Amino acid sequence: DTAVSQTPKYLVTQMGNDKSIKCEQNLGHDTMYWYKQDSKKFLKIMFSYNNKELIINETVPNRFSPKSPDKAHLNLHINSLELGDSAVYFCASSQGWTRQETQYFGPGTRLLVL
Amino acid sequence: GNSVTQMEGPVTLSEEAFLTINCTYTATGYPSLFWYVQYPGEGLQLLLKATKADDKGSNKGFEATYRKETTSFHLEKGSVQVSDSAVYFCALLTGNQFYFGTGTSLTVIP
Numbered sequence: 001d002t003a004v005s006q007t008p009k010y011l012v013t014q015m016g017n018d019k020s021i022k023c024e025q026n027l028g029h030d031t032m033y034w035y036k037q038d039s040k041k042f043l044k045i046m047f048s049y050n051n052k053e054l055i056i057n058e059t060v061p062n063r064f065s066p067k068s069p070d071k072a073h074l075n076l077h078i079n080s081l082e083l084g085d086s087a088v089y090f091c092a093s094s095q096g097w098t099r100q101e102t103q104y105f106g107p108g109t110r111l112l113v114l
Numbered sequence: 115g116n117s118v119t120q121m122e123g124p125v126t127l128s129e130e131a132f133l134t135i136n137c138t139y140t141a142t143g144y145p146s147l148f149w150y151v152q153y154p155g156e157g158l159q160l161l162l163k164a165t166k167a168d169d170k171g172s173n174k175g176f177e178a179t180y181r182k183e184t185t186s187f188h189l190e191k192g193s194v195q196v197s198d199s200a201v202y203f204c205a206l207l208t209g210n211q212f213y214f215g216t217g218t219s220l221t222v223i224p
Contacts, residue, residue, distance in 0.1 A: 004157070040216060041201055041203075041216055041217035041219070042214070042216045042217070043158075043203060043214040043217070044214070045211065045212060056211065090157055090158065092157075092158075103158075103160070103212075104157075105157030105158040105159070106157050107155070107156055107157045108156075108157055
């Protein structure tokens with residue numbers, strides 16, 4: 001039973017395309033996150049949603065748009081992909097906004113933009 | 115501002131060697147401190163944590179002590195195994211936001 005799952009696991013695409021990464025958690029958590037891990041393994045928060053409401057929106061290009069259809073899902077849509085978007089994107093969830101130390105991470109989606 | 119600095123890798127050790135991965139932080143207020151581990155091809159997993167000064171977090175033979183006077187949270191293990199090969203991230207939580215270090219890659223050879 002996967003706690004936090006992401007699809008796809010690998011994504012190779014051309015510059016300029018639009019793509020989505022899906023995230024689902026079956027833990028009953030209220031808060032979900034997207035992180036970007038660059039080639040140097042630096043991990044940076046992008047977005048956080050609590051009860052389907054946006055809580056954190058770091059300095060991320062507006063080509064990135066998260067969507068939370070329900071508490072169990074937080075999808076990441078990326079428009080007009082650029083070479084610099086190549087990275088590993090991690091989804092995570094926690095029991096609540098004040099319980100971030102309980103974060104569970106997904107396995108990551110490896111995005112390569114050609 | 116808030117930040118975490120950890121030693122650059124990669125680190126390569128022989129099995130049963132002693133491990134130290136240094137981590138220092140800068141934070142406003144009283145942060146909680148964490149070590150996360152990322153095994154190849156997987157997401158991050160919480161390894162251990164400490165929520166106040168002088169607390170010691172421990173798990174799977176790893177330990178780290180929250181040192182407020184030196185603003186440090188160094189990770190140690192007395193005898194590493196091949197299965198410990200992974201990337202280790204130091205992190206702090208303050209103001210309901212996580213700040214991660216850049217990760218230290220550890221390879222343990224038999």
